[in-house]
Amino acid sequence: MNRAELASFLRTRREALQPEDVGLPRGQRRRTGGLRREEVATLSGMSTDYYSRLEQQRGPHPSAHMLAALARGLRLSLAERDHLFQLAGHAVPHRSVRADHVNPGMMRILDRLQDTPAQVVNHLGETLAQTAPAIALLGDETRHTGLARSAHHRWFTDPRVRQRHPAQDHETQSALLVAHLHAAYTRDGRGSRAATIVDDLLARSPEFTRRWQEHPVPGGYCPAKRFLHPEVGALELHCQTLVDPDQSQTLLVFTAVPGSESDEKLRLLSVIGAQVV
Structure with a gap:
């Protein structure tokens, strides 16, 4: 040193x-x-x-x-x-570890979204950085360690994660997450972190195994979603995405229709802050 x-x-x-x-x-x-x-x-x-x-x-x-x-x-x-x-x-x-490093351009954009729920995730569904409103909405997703860093992994192994979405949306969410993990696995191959996540889920989750065997292909990464927040209740949010040039990281920005009930709840969350999560 x-x-x-x-x-x-x-x-x-x-x-x-x-x-x-x-x-x-x-x-x-x-x-x-x-x-x-x-x-x-x-x-x-x-x-x-x-x-x-x-x-x-x-x-x-x-x-x-x-x-x-x-x-x-x-x-x-x-x-x-x-x-x-x-x-x-x-x-x-190594390059696989560099997936933890947020592109400086992404960080500059995120810095200018401090009043908006926004976060940077890599292609494995691991959250690398969040704004304060995103933490208030989703919780601190950067605190997780090991395989639990991946939202894809948590969805199929931690029942508490599903409580943030209406039960009728679980099927759609499961299909979306498996499809994107399948794309990451195809891209990175055997011996990668994506493969480690897949192997663990195949051993632990029958639901994941069934969907994995269907060879899903991802569509839109982040369509409109409904959330169940423990403090403000149900929200319907739209998610805009910005992908960096090498496709390894995505900036997610959550918004609500102006003047809607969900918009008012997002404003309330920005006041309440992350201490409610």
Whole structure:
């Protein structure tokens, strides 16, 4: 681990980022040219003290998980992320692991949607980043670990997940998720993370097995959906999608018809916040 080079790299990338780049107000008393240390720490989901010690060459040896969080917080490109890992003494992540890294362009768009339920997911249904309204609507989907990171996996293994959708919509949702996991498996092949998820579900879920054997093909990724929220009740939302160039990540933006009951409930959720979930 090259502490001096790591500290210098973090500092230069922090100073190059402007508050507007990450959806933060500049304010009138800002003295630094770029972001403050505490802002980078918040964006990366770590304490200000932890991040500050890294820049001061006296911090602990960061784990791969912490480096990935820093790469997202600093809006690094994949090449910059690889360099960050090397400076910290870690092997450069393989391409399959890079599916965890949010495209910087996606992050810039997400930063400008902070008042809207929006999130970035990869082709395995793993949520990589969410706005606060998305957390209020869906819960913190980035907290999951292991195979449960995949929404496809959770749907067939955790009965609580289905409680967020009306029972009459479960068949449609199941078919959609299996179709998209099938597409990911076809793309990545045996030995991939997609294959690990599929193998586990084939062993655990008869429903998944039955649908998998039908060789489903995905249609529209995110049609209109109905949600059952524990605090505000039923919502009918539309989902607009933006796919990055290599098709590995999708930005999902949930909206309601203006003036509708669902629109009012989304506004209420933005006030209530994520503490209700």
